[in-house]
Amino acid sequence: xxxxSIKIDVNGTVHAAEVDSRLLLVHFLRETLRLTGxxxxxxxxxxxxxxxxxxxxxxxxxxxxxxQADQCAVRTVEGMEVNGALNAVQEGFWEKHGxxxxxxxxxxxxxxxxxxxxxxxxxxxxxxxxxxxxxxRCTGYVNIVKAIQYAAxxxx
Amino acid sequence: MTTPRTSAKISGLGHSMKRKEDPxxxxxxxxYVDDIQLPGMLHMDIVRSPFAHxxxxxxxxxxxxxxxxxxxxxxxxxxAKYNLHWMxxxxxxxxxxxxxxxxxxxxxxxxxxxxTDRYIAADAVEAIEVDYDPxxxxxxxxxxxxxxxxxxxxxxxxxxxxxxxxxxxxxRERTEQAFRDADVVVxxxxxxxxxxxxxxxxxxxxxxxxxVNGKLTxxxxxxxxxxxxxxxxxxxxxxxLSEERIRIISPDIGGGFGGKVPVYPGYVIAVAAxxxxxxxxxxxxxRMENLQADSFARDYHMKAEMAAKKDGTMTALRIKxxxxxxxxxxxxxxxxxxxxxxxxxxxxxxxxxxxxxVDAVYTNKPPGGVAYRCSFRVTEAVHAVERITDxxxxxxxxxxxxxxxxxxxxxxxxxxxxxTGWIYDSGNYPAALELxxxxxxxxxxxxxxxxxRARGELMGIGISSFTEIVGAGPSKDFDILGIKxxxxxxxxxxxxxxxxxxxxxxxxxxxxxxxxxxxVAEELGIxxxxxxxxxxxxxxxxxxxxxxxxxxxxxxxxxxxxxARKIRDKAKKIAAHLLECAEGDLEWEPGVFSVKGAPxxxxxxxxxxxAAYTNHPQGMEAGLEAVSYYDPPNLTFPFxxxxxxxxxxxxxxxxxxxxxxxxxxxxxxINPMIVDGQIHGGLSMGMAPALMEEISYDESGxxxxxxxxxxxxxxxxxxxxxxxxxxxxxxxxxxxxxKGVGESATVGAPPAIVNAVVxxxxxxxxxxxxxxxxxxxxxxxxxxxxxxx
Numbered sequence: 025x026x027x028x029s030i031k032i033d034v035n036g037t038v039h040a041a042e043v044d045s046r047l048l049l050v051h052f053l054r055e056t057l058r059l060t061g062x063x064x065x066x067x068x069x070x071x072x073x074x075x076x077x078x079x080x081x082x083x084x085x086x087x088x089x090x091x092q093a094d095q096c097a098v099r100t101v102e103g104m105e106v107n108g109a110l111n112a113v114q115e116g117f118w119e120k121h122g123x124x125x126x127x128x129x130x131x132x133x134x135x136x137x138x139x140x141x142x143x144x145x146x147x148x149x150x151x152x153x154x155x156x157x158x159x160x161r162c163t164g165y166v167n168i169v170k171a172i173q174y175a176a177x178x179x180x
Numbered sequence: 181m182t183t184p185r186t187s188a189k190i191s192g193l194g195h196s197m198k199r200k201e202d203p204x205x206x207x208x209x210x211x212y213v214d215d216i217q218l219p220g221m222l223h224m225d226i227v228r229s230p231f232a233h234x235x236x237x238x239x240x241x242x243x244x245x246x247x248x249x250x251x252x253x254x255x256x257x258x259x260a261k262y263n264l265h266w267m268x269x270x271x272x273x274x275x276x277x278x279x280x281x282x283x284x285x286x287x288x289x290x291x292x293x294x295x296t297d298r299y300i301a302a303d304a305v306e307a308i309e310v311d312y313d314p315x316x317x318x319x320x321x322x323x324x325x326x327x328x329x330x331x332x333x334x335x336x337x338x339x340x341x342x343x344x345x346x347x348x349x350x351x352r353e354r355t356e357q358a359f360r361d362a363d364v365v366v367x368x369x370x371x372x373x374x375x376x377x378x379x380x381x382x383x384x385x386x387x388x389x390x391x392v393n394g395k396l397t398x399x400x401x402x403x404x405x406x407x408x409x410x411x412x413x414x415x416x417x418x419x420x421l422s423e424e425r426i427r428i429i430s431p432d433i434g435g436g437f438g439g440k441v442p443v444y445p446g447y448v449i450a451v452a453a454x455x456x457x458x459x460x461x462x463x464x465x466x467r468m469e470n471l472q473a474d475s476f477a478r479d480y481h482m483k484a485e486m487a488a489k490k491d492g493t494m495t496a497l498r499i500k501x502x503x504x505x506x507x508x509x510x511x512x513x514x515x516x517x518x519x520x521x522x523x524x525x526x527x528x529x530x531x532x533x534x535x536x537x538v539d540a541v542y543t544n545k546p547p548g549g550v551a552y553r554c555s556f557r558v559t560e561a562v563h564a565v566e567r568i569t570d571x572x573x574x575x576x577x578x579x580x581x582x583x584x585x586x587x588x589x590x591x592x593x594x595x596x597x598x599x600t601g602w603i604y605d606s607g608n609y610p611a612a613l614e615l616x617x618x619x620x621x622x623x624x625x626x627x628x629x630x631x632x633r634a635r636g637e638l639m640g641i642g643i644s645s646f647t648e649i650v651g652a653g654p655s656k657d658f659d660i661l662g663i664k665x666x667x668x669x670x671x672x673x674x675x676x677x678x679x680x681x682x683x684x685x686x687x688x689x690x691x692x693x694x695x696x697x698x699x700v701a702e703e704l705g706i707x708x709x710x711x712x713x714x715x716x717x718x719x720x721x722x723x724x725x726x727x728x729x730x731x732x733x734x735x736x737x738x739x740x741x742x743x744a745r746k747i748r749d750k751a752k753k754i755a756a757h758l759l760e761c762a763e764g765d766l767e768w769e770p771g772v773f774s775v776k777g778a779p780x781x782x783x784x785x786x787x788x789x790x791a792a793y794t795n796h797p798q799g800m801e802a803g804l805e806a807v808s809y810y811d812p813p814n815l816t817f818p819f820x821x822x823x824x825x826x827x828x829x830x831x832x833x834x835x836x837x838x839x840x841x842x843x844x845x846x847x848x849x850i851n852p853m854i855v856d857g858q859i860h861g862g863l864s865m866g867m868a869p870a871l872m873e874e875i876s877y878d879e880s881g882x883x884x885x886x887x888x889x890x891x892x893x894x895x896x897x898x899x900x901x902x903x904x905x906x907x908x909x910x911x912x913x914x915x916x917x918x919k920g921v922g923e924s925a926t927v928g929a930p931p932a933i934v935n936a937v938v939x940x941x942x943x944x945x946x947x948x949x950x951x952x953x954x955x956x957x958x959x960x961x962x963x964x965x966x967x968x969x
Contacts, residue, residue, distance in 0.1 A: 046299065060215035061208015063434070065380040066467035070888035073380055101208035114206040118198055121857045125689025126205030127212065127381045127434030152896040159888075161380050161435050162689045164860030165896040 035103025072158030075131035101130035122171030124162030192702030196853035232881020287472035358496030362487030381434020384464030404726025436688035438551025475548030511549030520556025566931035640940025651734025667735035677786030684724010703744030705771025730920035833959025866929025
């Protein structure tokens with residue numbers, strides 16, 4: 025197994041590490057950096073619990089190797105707060121009861137952030153399409169949609 | 181909706197308080213099992229069987245043990261040395277932890293690897309060579325009792341067939357007589373397929389045995405930590421694990437739905453490995469292991485029959501069921517109810533007589549029979565009665581709403597004794613259906629349907645007026661492995677009037693940290709924000725049977741109210757002491773005792789709490805604490821009426837749920853926002869098996885729905901925007917009238933959807949469609965009826 029030196033910017037801090045070539049990005053985040061907000065639900069790219077922003081794009085970190093993220097910027101749920109306060113998406117999820125068990129929530133919110141950066145006024149269908157790669161078993165999605173609408177309005 | 185009695189500052193019952201647990205989840209600071217990383221922790225991975233039924237000739241771990249970082253390979257032979265290779269199930273059957281000679285289902289655990297790293301453990305799994313001789317499997321439950329079928333449980337002395345149990349309820353003779361006397365009899369076979377809860381967090385644990393102190397701590401994805409501790413003590417007592425030195429911690433749980441009630445072999449192997457090696461061992465299954473090996477739900481082959489008079493008056497119900505339990509009866513039911521509470525099958529109707537029987541068989545499939553977000557086997561029962569009711573309506577050419585209205589249990593008959601012996605606590609079924617029909621515009625939808633039908637368009641309207649049975653349960657009838665199904669709360673009011681409240685249940689997303697705080701806030705007038713709720717640590721929480729079957733509010737929630745009332749009683753004595761008056765002169769409003777007729781003479785609960793530690797009356801013990809172990813006098817019976825409107829695409833067979841309105845009645849509502857959230861989630865898990873989810877097996881026993889590629893959990897695109905409404909009929913026996921709500925929608929939704937689809941096709945002569953109603957299944961029906969495009 026070959027080892028690789030990588031440098032990844034995670035939530036604004038550059039982390040240099042020596043990793044095995046097969047180490048998954050999600051394990052690098054969770055086990056090497058101990059940022060456990062990014063979850064693992066399927067390891068096959070279906071559930072979206074592991075979604076992070078990789079250079080701004082929502083990406084399922086269970087099927088990306090850490091070495092593929094070398095020289096990239098990663099944003100996780102731990103990097104969502106702004107000056108110690110919940111950002112609009114986090115606030116929307118709280119206000120609108122957009123989470124129950126909380127396991128899909130970080131991936132769902134990251135996807136929502138990416139959507140709102142591209143589209144400030146998404147329709148309900150656009151929201152549903154955007155989060156269609158993130159499974160939630162608890163909420164039936166109704167309040168997740170409302171949470172993202174809340175965030176869109178709040179961000180203006 | 182009734183007005184809350186407390187202010188928003190106190191946030192007792194009826195307030196849509198934002199959830200107290202959310203800030204940590206929103207920041208990614210939840211603490212789930214896989215987030216736990218202990219010093220020196222090892223990783224476990226599992227070798228699984230490729231065959232449904234096979235003899236194991238040998239397990240060769242030579243290559244695996246040569247991989248640097250592999251510490252041990254554990255097999256059935258290893259565990260047999262400690263007599264830990266078999267374990268009891270919750271239904272007092274037995275199942276293998278690891279096999280010594282035979283595997284009984286595909287994906288069964290065969291051996292476990294312990295390594296320093298999860299990647300190395302996975303490498304070792306690949307390097308273990310197992311030599312099997314495949315055996316003939318029993319896959320079709322209907323053939324399990326055939327004379328020539330292989331007998332699966334040869335480990336049981338004298339076992340000569342694959343029959344597990346026969347169970348029945350109701351009056352067989354009277355029901356048969358009613359069928360003989362009936363004007364009309366309808367009959368329908370229906371299959372409720374095997375499905376899987378598929379919570380987004382899979383199952384796992386970190387077992388940490390401290391050799392010095394002899395203490396075992398297990399962080400575990402469990403819905404019932406206390407019961408698990410006792411099971412571990414009973415199963416492993418002979419190897420020195422003593423209950424006071426077992427600590428089960430159920431941290432944040434990423435969804436349970438019943439799938440985290442059983443003890444899976446992986447947990448036991450991890451515990452054994454930690455005890456033997458003396459280091460923490462983590463095991464977290466992957467999604468395929470979760471879907472392929474963990475407990476399934478449903479798998480009931482039912483034949484429902486209903487007898488009626490010509491005018492539509494129902495006279496009898498009969499249901500015969502064949503239950504496929506896999507290779508062990510590892511269902512999660514109360515001991516006396518091997519088929520759960522299936523005898524709720526008379527539903528919302530005033531049936532003079534009913535009879536139901538269930539026969540369960542062994543097959544070469546994973547063991548189980550867990551809930552999938554429903555009280556014990558209630559979804560199957562509701563499906564049967566709500567479907568056969570529509571079949572009867574079709575036979576009689578009656579409107580399904582009118583047929584239901586005609587047969588509902590009249591309001592004045594509550595408490596109502598059902599034909600199978602349950603005492604329904606309260607209900608107002610016509611009110612729920614009327615509200616549903618009015619809100620959705622039922623009459624107008626029927627007109628629209630007629631017009632569309634004339635144009636050849638397929639539109640259907642389906643109703644389900646279900647009655648649930650939850651809150652198990654009264655200790656005279658309900659136990660699991662002998663432990664009575666009470667639940668508990670321990671309250672401590674601190675000197676400054678703040679509270680810690682501990683419960684025997686365990687939230688998996690239901691929001692207990694908020695709703696339990698609201699219950700205590702209602703009773704004590706202390707703001708819910710200052711009531712810290714804790715659950716899931718057996719070293720600190722009082723004993724309880726856990727969270728499943730919508731039992732938390734009916735049992736532990738009730739215990740919370742009762743413990744708070746004990747505190748209020750003591751607070752009243754202290755208030756009388758402080759105000760120098762008789763207790764009888766005091767009156768209570770949330771948070772304040774005042775003297776009748778002199779409201780300026782008062783003491784707040786905070787002042788009283790302080791006095792309990794600083795100025796308590798002579799002869800009274802200091803402190804302000806209480807414990808309640810609540811044994812409910814009866815179950816609770818939430819109900820509702822759901823109306824579903826579907827449009828069917830004649831080109832693809834796709835069912836589009838255009839509207840779905842759920843009118844629920846769960847008695848007194850603690851937090852309306854959370855109740856709606858529970859309904860939304862429940863509806864989605866009702867739609868899922870109705871339209872998408874199924875785990876099936878081919879003839880060799882190969883699983884067909886073993887990954888998220890094949891097992892279709894609904895996304896935001898398939899899930900409609902659910903509509904909800906409420907009626908409120910409090911439970912007369914619950915301390916504050918609540919009934920439980922987590923599962924109503926999962927139970928009530930599937931027949932509403934199926935009834936809508938059948939309704940759309942009724943004019944073509946379709947009387948029933950099996951679930952899941954996939955586009956393929958429906959398109960084939962459309963083609964057969966000559967209407968496919």
